[in-house]
Amino acid sequence: xxxxxxxxxxxxxxxxxxxxxxxxxxxxxxxxxxxxxxxxxxxxxxxxxxxxxxxxxxxxxxxxxxxxxxxxxxxxxxxxxxxxxxxxxxxxxxxxxxxxxxxxxxxxxxxxxxxxxxxxxxxxxxxxxxxxxxxxxxxxxxxxxxxxxxxxxxxxxxxxxxxxxxxxxxxxxxxxxxxxxxxxxxxxxxxxxxxxxxxxxxxxxxxxxxxxxxxxxxxxxxxxxxxxxxxxxxxxxxxxxxxxxxxxxxxxxxxxxxxxxxxxxxxxxxxxxxxxxxxxxxxxxxxxxxxxxxxxxxxxxxxxxxxxxxxxxxxxxxxxx
Numbered sequence: 252x253x254x255x256x257x258x259x260x261x262x263x264x265x266x267x268x269x270x271x272x273x274x275x276x277x278x279x280x281x282x283x284x285x286x287x288x289x290x291x292x293x294x295x296x297x298x299x300x301x302x303x304x305x306x307x308x309x310x311x312x313x314x315x316x317x318x319x320x321x322x323x324x325x326x327x328x329x330x331x332x333x334x335x336x337x338x339x340x341x342x343x344x345x346x347x348x349x350x351x352x353x354x355x356x357x358x359x360x361x362x363x364x365x366x367x368x369x370x371x372x373x374x375x376x377x378x379x380x381x382x383x384x385x386x387x388x389x390x391x392x393x394x395x396x397x398x399x400x401x402x403x404x405x406x407x408x409x410x411x412x413x414x415x416x417x418x419x420x421x422x423x424x425x426x427x428x429x430x431x432x433x434x435x436x437x438x439x440x441x442x443x444x445x446x447x448x449x450x451x452x453x454x455x456x457x458x459x460x461x462x463x464x465x466x467x468x469x470x471x472x473x474x475x476x477x478x479x480x481x482x483x484x485x486x487x488x489x490x491x492x493x494x495x496x497x498x499x500x501x502x503x504x505x506x507x508x509x510x511x512x513x514x515x516x517x518x519x520x521x522x523x524x525x526x527x528x529x530x531x532x533x534x535x536x537x538x539x540x541x542x543x544x545x546x547x548x549x550x551x552x553x554x555x556x557x558x559x560x561x562x563x564x565x566x567x568x569x570x571x572x
Contacts, residue, residue: 279548280544280547280548280551280570281570282320282321282322282566282567282570282571283321283322283323284547284551284555284557284558285322285547285557285558285560285563285566285567286322286323286324286325286326286365286517286557286558286559286560286563287313287317287322287324287325287326287560287561287563287564288325288326288328288559288560288561288563289305289310289313289325289326289327289328289351289355290302290303290304290305290328290329290452290455290456290561291304291305291306291307291310291327291328291329291347291348291351292304292305292306292329292330292347292456293306293307293331293332293347294306300454300455301450301451301452301454301455301522301526302451302452302455302522302525302526302561303561304455307347307350307351307354310351310354310355310358311354311357311358312358313564314354314355314358314359314362315358315359316564317359317362317563317564317567318359318361318362320564320567320568320571321567322362322563322564322567323361323362323363324362324363324364324365324557325355325362325363325364325365326365326366326367326412326519326559327348327351327352327355327364327365327366327367327408328367328372328452328456329346329347329348329351329367329372330347330372330373330456330457330458331343331346331347331372331373333373334372334373334374334375334377335373335374335375336374336375336376336381336382337381337395338370338373338374338381338395338399339373340373341370341372341373341395341396341398341399341402342395342398342399342402343402344402346402348366348403348406349402349403349406352364352366352403352406352407352408353406353407355407356406356407363409363410364407364408364409364410365408365409365410365411365412365439365559366403366408366410366411366412367412367414367441368396368399368400368403368411368412368413368414368424369396369399369412369413369414369415370392370395370396370399370415371414371415371458371460371466372456372458376460376461376462377457377458377459377460377461378460378461378462378466379392379414379415379416379417379460379466379468380392380415380417380467380468381395387467389417389418389419392415392417392420393417393419393420393423394423396413396415396420396423396424397420397423397424397426397427397428398427400413400424400427400428400436400438401427401428401431401433404428404431404433404436405431405433408436409436409437410436410437410438410439410491410492411424411428411436411437411438411439412438412439412440412441412494413438413440413441414440414441414443415468416440416441416442416443416466416468416469416470416481417468418484418488419488420440421438421440421485421488421489421490422488422489424438424489425438425488425489425490426489437491437492438489438490438491438492439490439491439492439493439494439517440485440490440493440494441494441496441519442470442478442481442482442485442493442494442495442496442501442504443466443469443470443496444469444470444471444472444478444496444497444500444501445466445469445470445471445472446472446496446497446500446521446523447523448497448500448521448522448523448524449497449521449522449523450522450523451521451522451523451525451526452521452522455522472500475503475504475507478501478504479504479507479508479511482495482504482508482512483508483511483512486512486514490514491514491515492514492515492516492517492556493508493514493515493516493517494517494518494519494559495508495516495517495518495519496518496519496521497519497520497521497523497524498518498519498520498521498524498546498550498555498558498559498560499518499520499524499528499546499550501518502518502549502550502553505518505550505553505554505555506553506554508554509553509554515556515557516554516555516556517555517556517557517558517559518550518555518558518559519558519559519560520543520546520547520550520558520559520560520561520562522561524543524546525543525560525561525562528542528543528546529542529543529562529565530542538562538565540562540565540566540569541569543560543562543566544566544569544570547560547566
C-alpha cells in the first residue's frame with residue numbers, strides 16, 4: 252500500500268463513521284462557557300434599538316431563565332441620564348448599575364455578576380476619563396474609577412471591569428477594593444481594540460463620545476504587540492483576568508497571552524458581531540445564531556476560558572436542543 256493509499260484509508264477510518272468522529276472530537280462549546288451581557292436602561296425596552304436591553308424590573312426573570320439554562324455569569328452595563336464633568340453619577344448609591352447588581356444577585360446569588368467599571372456612561376462628554384484644564388487627568392480618573400468599583404462591589408458585584416484602558420487604573424481599583432474590605436472581589440480590565448464593531452452598543456446606550464468614535468486609549472489593530480504588553484501590564488497591576496474585545500478580532504492576542512499567563516482570558520463578542528453573525532431571517536423574523544456558534548467554538552479552541560456575548564441565552568437554548 253502506498254503512502255497515499257494509506258492516508259486515504261486512514262481518513263476513511265477516522266472520519267467515515269459518525270460514532271468515530273464524535274469519539275475523536277475535542278470538547279465542544281458548552282453552556283458553561285457563555286456569559287450573558289445585560290444592557291440595562293432605565294426606560295422600558297424598545298424593540299427599535301439596535302441591541303436588546305433590559306430594565307431592572309425584568310432582571311430577576313432574566314436571571315432565573317439563565318440559571319435554568321445553566322449560564323453561570325452575566326456582564327452588566329448601565330449608564331445614567333444624569334451626566335456631568337465629574338462623573339458623579341458613577342458613585343451614587345442608588346444608580347442604575349447598583350440597582351441592577353442588587354436585582355441580579357438577589358434573584359440568583361449563585362450566578363457571578365461582572366460589571367463595566369468606567370466613567371463614559373456618566374461624563375457629560377461620554378469620555379472614559381476626566382479632564383482638568385482641558386487635559387486628560389489620569390490621577391482623578393483613576394481615583395473616581397476606583398471609588399466606582401467600591402460602590403459596585405458593595406452592591407454585590409463579584410468581578411469589576413475597568414474599561415478606560417489607562418495605565419494605573421487597575422492598581423488603583425485593587426488598592427481601593429482592598430482598603431474597603433472587598434479583597435475577594437476580582438478585577439477584569441477590558442483590553443480593547445479600536446473597532447467599528449461597537450456602534451450597536453453605542454447607539455443603544457447613548458455612549459458615543461463627544462470627541463468622535465475613537466477613544467484615546469483604545470489599542471490600534473495594527474499593534475498586536477502593544478495589546479499583549481498592555482494585558483500583561485494590567486495583570487502586573489493586580490488584575491485577576493482579562494476581557495478582550497472585539498472577540499473575533501483579538502484571537503491573535505488571545506493566543507499570545509495564553510502562552511504567557513495562566514490568568515483567565517475572556518473574549519467579549521461585541522454588538523457588531525451579534526448584529527452581523529446572528530442575522531435576522533426576513534422570512535421568520537428570527538435570528539440565525541449558527542455563525543456565532545462557529546465563532547465561539549473557534550475562540551474556545553484558541554484558548555478562551557469563557558466567552559461574553561449578547562447571545563448567551565439563545566445559544567444556551569440552541570446547545571440544549
